[in-house]
Amino acid sequence: MLIKPNDLFYGEKYINLSRKELLEKVQTQMSSQRFKHVLGVETAAVELAQRYGVSTEAASIAALTHDYAKERNHGEMHDLIISANLDLELLQYGSEIWHGPVGAILVKKELGIQDADILNAIHYHTVGRPEMSLLEQIIYVADYIEPGRVFPVVSEARKAAETSLAEAVAFETEHTLLHLIGQKRKIYPKTIDTYNTWVAKP
Ligand SMILES: [Fe+2]
Ligand SMILES: [Fe+2]
Incomplete structure (x- = not known):
């Protein structure tokens, strides 16, 4: 039987908060719409x-x-990118x-999350990377x-995720790039590395 988030009980392996306490802390950081997302x-x-x-x-x-x-x-994020020695090329792109990278630093500092896999999943959720763990x-x-997403190819993406996680990563990377190119937006170069690994044919 499938476990739902409400059934989860956190041990102390990853965080010294209960799920309810974590939900409360996350909720203070964002609008109700984003919290729903x-x-x-x-x-x-x-x-x-x-x-x-x-x-889980x-x-x-x-x-x-x-x-x-x-x-x-914006200013706080900008300063953190510099003080935490993140990729300075980020500064030419937007929040x-x-x-992603700034969030990984803040949850470590403010929520005490130390687990490298969780921190990487947060760090790379915006652009991916060539080597991604299953959690990433x-x-x-x-x-x-997620259930609240509504866009033309979302059902195709959900279908891919049912049979192959790698295929879902490839689908998402391809369609995100197509979307950005369609809007003539700048492409953060590391996104291309993700594309070359997960999407491009050898
Ligand atoms: Fe998100
Ligand atoms: Fe995000």
Whole structure:
């Protein structure tokens, strides 16, 4: 039987908070609309975690915290990119990309999350990377297919995620790039590395 997020009980392996306490802390960081999205990502991630044999607790924590930094002040994010020695090329792009790497730093500092896999899942959820753990793939995909998402190819993406996580990562990467190119937006170069690994034919 499928476990739902509400059934989860956190041990102390990943975080010294109960799920309820974590929900309260996350909620203070964002609008109610975004919080709803985060809960949707958690539902999708916990389901994918069971399908692909990953810790449901890690998936829940990574999903609930993946957008922790999204509504942080622009200046604070900018300063953190510099003080934490993140890729300075990020500064030429927007907070849509920044909130991944910046979020990983903030949840470590403010919520005490130390687990490298969870922190990487948060860090790379915006652009992916060539080598992604199962948890990283799950958060990347869950963010795209959560129940609240409505866009033309979302049902195709959900279908891919039912049979192959790698296929879902490829689908999402391809369609996100197509969308950005369609709008003549700048492409953060590391997104191309993700594309070359997950989508391009050898
Ligand atoms: Fe995000
Ligand atoms: Fe998100």
